[in-house]
Amino acid sequence: MAATIAFDTHRFVKRLTESGFTEKQAEEHVALLNANHLATNVDRQRSRGRLRR
Helix, strand or coil: CCCCCCCCHHHHHHHHHHCCCCHHHHHHHHHHHHHHCCCCHHHHHHHHHHHHC
16 A cells, blocks of 8 residues: 655745746656656665566
């Protein structure tokens, strides 16, 4: 079972735009994160196990 982590996308966009990204670029980063789902610890452990074999 994967853990759920709260991720404030508005804050992320705000921080990216404050760092020099355009709003469109920042929103695309959020879209990519949502589309690709961040890896969970379980995902990382499974990958690590496969690499050791």
